Amino acid sequence: MSSNVVKAASPLASAVTGAMELSVAQWLLVVCLVAFPLLYEWSVTFKYFCKMAFYNGWILTLAILAIPICAVRGRNVENMKVLRFMLLHIKYLYGIKIEVRGWENFNIKEPYVVVSNHQSSLDLLGMMEILPGRCVPIAKRELMYAGTAGLACWLAGVIFINRKKTDDAISVMSEAAETMLKEDVRVWVFPEGTRNHSGSLLAFKRGAFHLAVQAQVPVIPVVMSSYKDFYCKKEKKFTTGKCTVRILPGVSTRGLSPDDVPDLTDRVRGLMLDAFSQMSNERPGKEPGGGH
Ligand SMILES: CCCCCCCCCCCCCC(=O)SCCNC(=O)CCNC(=O)[C@H](O)C(C)(C)COP(=O)(O)OP(=O)(O)OC[C@H]1O[C@@H](n2cnc3c(N)ncnc32)[C@H](O)[C@@H]1OP(=O)(O)O
Numbered sequence: 001m002s003s004n005v006v007k008a009a010s011p012l013a014s015a016v017t018g019a020m021e022l023s024v025a026q027w028l029l030v031v032c033l034v035a036f037p038l039l040y041e042w043s044v045t046f047k048y049f050c051k052m053a054f055y056n057g058w059i060l061t062l063a064i065l066a067i068p069i070c071a072v073r074g075r076n077v078e079n080m081k082v083l084r085f086m087l088l089h090i091k092y093l094y095g096i097k098i099e100v101r102g103w104e105n106f107n108i109k110e111p112y113v114v115v116s117n118h119q120s121s122l123d124l125l126g127m128m129e130i131l132p133g134r135c136v137p138i139a140k141r142e143l144m145y146a147g148t149a150g151l152a153c154w155l156a157g158v159i160f161i162n163r164k165k166t167d168d169a170i171s172v173m174s175e176a177a178e179t180m181l182k183e184d185v186r187v188w189v190f191p192e193g194t195r196n197h198s199g200s201l202l203a204f205k206r207g208a209f210h211l212a213v214q215a216q217v218p219v220i221p222v223v224m225s226s227y228k229d230f231y232c233k234k235e236k237k238f239t240t241g242k243c244t245v246r247i248l249p250g251v252s253t254r255g256l257s258p259d260d261v262p263d264l265t266d267r268v269r270g271l272m273l274d275a276f277s278q279m280s281n282e283r284p285g286k287e288p289g290g291g292h
């Protein structure tokens with residue numbers, strides 16, 4: 001009888017002894033494996049940091065794959081296609097539905113300058129969704145030093161500007177005007193010049209419009225709807241959601257001179273602000289015609 005009791009208790013006993021034999025590192029692993037999913041579901045903030053860390057980490061990792069493919073061509077705008085195809089799936093990983101309107105406005109053979117609003121690094125998703133052929137973004141110089149992503153950007157012909165040195169930035173953009181025409185390249189600029197998640201548009205810098213006037217090419221405004229429903233840096237919120245990207249009709253710059261740039265800038269910003277407000281009113285749960 002007593003030997004039976006000993007036998008019955010032995011699996012439990014050996015499990016307890018086994019558990020006690022776990023090293024500190026193994027215990028930590030067990031706690032992490034249990035705590036991580038619980039915390040992820042329970043804390044909106046924890047989820048936000050995990051999703052942002054993975055977003056950046058995944059881009060840096062994808063860049064490792066992109067670099068050797070792009071290196072075959074050397075620094076070349078055609079490499080932008082490689083980056084685009086590498087990044088297109090991220091919206092599925094994050095459950096972000098992107099609806100595009102106005103594709104027909106990109107049906108222009110000649111080069112043009114795309115200007116779009118800049119809410120966060122997530123803009124990369126909307127940008128890659130619609131990026132036209134032979135189109136490169138203008139980016140702050142700091143991005144060039146973002147490890148593998150910086151190198152991939154350089155190989156894809158991204159134009160880097162030093163925002164701290166206006167003269168340098170202007171001369172890089174003047175060079176870009178020549179390259180656009182000589183090499184049939186389109187340029188994507190964020191005229192707000194920095195990320196802005198205030199729910200509106202900042203004042204526009206004029207570089208993009210000088211560029212378009214110098215090259216005498218149209219400006220095509222692109223507006224991405226507010227991410228407010230699924231992403232907010234301040235509240236540390238990042239859920240799934242929907243974003244609408246609208247490509248507006250091109251604005252001609254033919255015959256315009258540098259003196260017309262302020263007016264052109266205001267006109268394009270006005271068009272984009274109208275579209276942005278309209279799209280904010282269309283957000284699910286909002287009455288059409290209601291406020292933001
Ligand atoms: C797999 C791996 C994938 C990796 C990811 C890949 C994707 C990466 C995507 C990356 C996305 C990254 C996204 C990003 O990184 S966004 C951040 C970087 N982008 C920008 O900043 C672009 C927008 N900025 C501008 O256009 C600015 O105007 C610049 C930078 C040019 C100067 O700004 P600054 O603040 O220094 O000066 P200012 O604007 O007060 O201008 C001063 C005066 O100069 C005049 N002026 C301006 N321009 C020109 C010109 N061309 N010819 C003649 N004149 C010109 C202008 O009218 C003004 O005069 P006035 O009017 O007051 O008399």
Ligand SMILES: CCCCCCCC/C=C\CCCCCCCC(=O)OC[C@@H](O)COP(=O)(O)O
Nearest residue numbers: 056059060120121124140146147149193194195
């Ligand atoms: C070994 C070195 C590791 C470095 C790690 C760097 C982490 C960065 C990782 C991945 C890069 C992701 C590419 C995201 C591209 C979007 C860039 C972006 O949105 O830049 C912001 C810029 O428009 C405006 O800048 P500010 O709002 O003025 O600030």
